[in-house]
Amino acid sequence: MRFDVRPEVAEQVESMGAEFVFLDFSDEQADGAATGGYAPVSSPEFAAAQLAKFREIAPDMDIVITTALIPNRDAPELWTADMVASMKPGSVIIDLAAEKGGNCKLTVMDERVVTDNGVIIIGYTDFPSRMAAQASTLYSNNIRHMVADLTPNKDGVIVHDMEDDVIRGATVTHQGEITFPPPPPKIQAIAAKPKETAPVLTREEVKANEAAAYRKTTRQQYGLLAVGGALMLLLGAYAPESFMQHFIVFALACFIGFQVIWGVAHALHTPLMAITNAISGIVVVGALLQIGSGNILVWLLAGLSVLIATINIVGGFMVTRRMLAMFQKS
Numbered sequence: 557m558r559f560d561v562r563p564e565v566a567e568q569v570e571s572m573g574a575e576f577v578f579l580d581f582s583d584e585q586a587d588g589a590a591t592g593g594y595a596p597v598s599s600p601e602f603a604a605a606q607l608a609k610f611r612e613i614a615p616d617m618d619i620v621i622t623t624a625l626i627p628n629r630d631a632p633e634l635w636t637a638d639m640v641a642s643m644k645p646g647s648v649i650i651d652l653a654a655e656k657g658g659n660c661k662l663t664v665m666d667e668r669v670v671t672d673n674g675v676i677i678i679g680y681t682d683f684p685s686r687m688a689a690q691a692s693t694l695y696s697n698n699i700r701h702m703v704a705d706l707t708p709n710k711d712g713v714i715v716h717d718m719e720d721d722v723i724r725g726a727t728v729t730h731q732g733e734i735t736f737p738p739p740p741p742k743i744q745a746i747a748a749k750p751k752e753t754a755p756v757l758t759r760e761e762v763k764a765n766e767a768a769a770y771r772k773t774t775r776q777q778y779g780l781l782a783v784g785g786a787l788m789l790l791l792g793a794y795a796p797e798s799f800m801q802h803f804i805v806f807a808l809a810c811f812i813g814f815q816v817i818w819g820v821a822h823a824l825h826t827p828l829m830a831i832t833n834a835i836s837g838i839v840v841v842g843a844l845l846q847i848g849s850g851n852i853l854v855w856l857l858a859g860l861s862v863l864i865a866t867i868n869i870v871g872g873f874m875v876t877r878r879m880l881a882m883f884q885k886s
Contacts, residue, residue, distance in 0.1 A: 611639055615644070619650070620650070622651050622658075630656050633659060648676045651663040665681060705723060799854060842861075
């Protein structure tokens with residue numbers, strides 16, 4: 557999970573498969589949230605709502621990383637003692653604001669603390685020296701992306717676009733004028749989850765809707781079975797017996813394979829590539845054995861099977877290769 561006062565972060569978090577913690581709070585009440593800083597000063601009402609949300613999710617958290625810092629001020633207290641007490645034994649809190657007092661109430665600067673309920677609180681202030689390689693990689697990536705934004709045509713010519721929030725926010729002077737501090741970003745900063753108001757139905761209405769949906773699904777299934785059975789009878793009236801045996805196996809394999817793949821969560825599709833590639837390899841071998849058949853229809857179906865299975869194998873390897881490339885150092 558991730559919480560942030562900037563709305564654009566929600567989309568970035570969800571694009572990586574994580575869950576963004578939404579806070580139901582109106583924009584106008586979040587004082588200073590749109591100033592463009594990473595940790596603006598919040599109103600007391602916003603801070604109270606924020607703590608209430610954190611207190612709600614604290615028992616489910618195994619790892620908590622806090623980063624909130626306000627320039628020239630002590631770090632705001634975001635993780636209270638009762639939140640720590642509600643966490644499971646073995647949970648870890650990494651307080652990156654320890655040098656300014658810490659976002660966690662129980663943080664001790666430059667020390668590793670274990671609470672009575674087994675929660676580990678790390679308040680080191682020398683993380684850059686402990687993670688030199690990672691820090692260097694992250695910083696170099698930021699610089700590379702900044703240079704890429706400054707040279708959109710990839711020809712080495714800098715295009716200083718003052719309408720770009722990133723470039724504008726990093727500009728101190730421009731054309732002989734001081735441009736710091738930058739104006740507030742175009743996107744206002746508190747992400748409020750839209751509320752969907754569903755009509756309240758009685759128990760009888762809910763049962764009626766469920767029965768109607770069940771009847772509709774049943775009719776569709778019976779219709780598909782009738783059409784499939786009719787096609788199977790028509791094909792069986794003219795196709796040879798040996799072909800029908802192979803065709804029935806093929807149809808059942810397609811149905812079972814569709815049900816298996818369709819029921820898999822999207823997050824597991826890429827790991828599933830290894831299994832589907834193995835199944836596709838079996839399909840290729842079986843189809844190759846059938847290509848030598850004297851029946852032209854069997855030959856065409858076998859060739860089509862080889863083509864589709866080969867596409868699946870190549871696509872699986874390409875997707876897996878791209879996934880593995882995300883974890884390789886350049």
